[in-house]
Amino acid sequence: MNVVGEVYKPAPEVLVEMYETFQRQGAEITRQFRDGTLIPAHVQALIEHRNPFASEVSPARINHAQLVVSKPCSERTGVEQLVEWIALYAELGITLTSEEVTIPAHQEGLDRLIVVPKGMMPQKAFDLCTVRFNGKTWKYVSQSLDKAVPTNDRTAESGSYAIWIRDRVEADEELKNLSADMLTEQSVKGITLLERLLYEIKYHAETGKHLDLKNWTLCSGSRVSDGYVPSVYWNDGKLWVLWHYVSSRFGNLRSRAVSL
Incomplete structure (x- = not known):
């Protein structure tokens, strides 16, 4: 159970699943960069917690x-x-x-x-x-x-x-x-x-x-x-x-x- 204020520490099996998910996402992001669907401004918007596709x-x-x-x-x-x-x-x-x-x-x-x-x-x-x-x-x-x-x-x-x-x-x-x-x-x-x-x-x-x-x-x-x-x-x-x-x-x- 996660107590309020406690730092979340995922279990080892969850970490493995997260890593595999990031690998798949990374490959897809790379593909979209290559075909121009994604651009650096989209990623920067995500980093800044903004909608990267607003008024796209x-x-x-x-x-x-x-x-x-x-x-x-x-x-x-x-x-x-x-x-x-x-x-x-x-x-x-x-x-x-x-x-x-x-x-x-x-x-x-x-x-x-x-x-x-x-x-x-x-x-x-x-x-x-x-x-x-x-x-x-x-x-x-x-x-x-x-x-x-x-x-x-x-x-x-x-x-x-x-x-x-x-x-x-x-x-x-x-x-x-x-x-x-x-x-x-x-x-x-x-x-x-x-x-x-x-x-x-x-x-x-x-x-x-x-x-x-x-x-x-x-x-x-x-x-x-x-x-x-x-x-x-x-x-x-x-x-x-x-x-x-x-x-x-x-x-x-x-x-x-x-x-x-």
């Missing part, structure tokens, strides 16, 4: 979703860019309508629209990146980014929203050498981790290329649970999510200004 979309569909864009963002209206986001999300199995999104007033120089659908969370965006980039992603913590980064200037919990940022591969030159603390003191609104990850997906769908090849985007609109600030960049063929002190500042660490 085939990996191939996520990986190959792309947009044909003939003009730079400066020549595309907010409505045109919103239509692009709606089409991209449809390919990712996410329903978004134009009625859900209010496009903020355009600010000179901030020409790229980022649209966040209701219910989208950092971990979901990271998982989409993981699938799209064939597992070539890494984050500083093993736990879900939803728990690791609980504080954000904006969220889509209650509804979809849109922001404007500069249409650049590299994070804002104007904000280099400015720490998250300094940006707060100067009342500079910065991009969140979620927004930066979605930008990566959208940019890749448009160009097949990546952002921040030389610099880090400091996601100054977000805070890690212990006060650190997340950053994102592409290096060594992989998307990285890292942490920085709120006081960290150097030339290659830059936020991206946001207009609401």
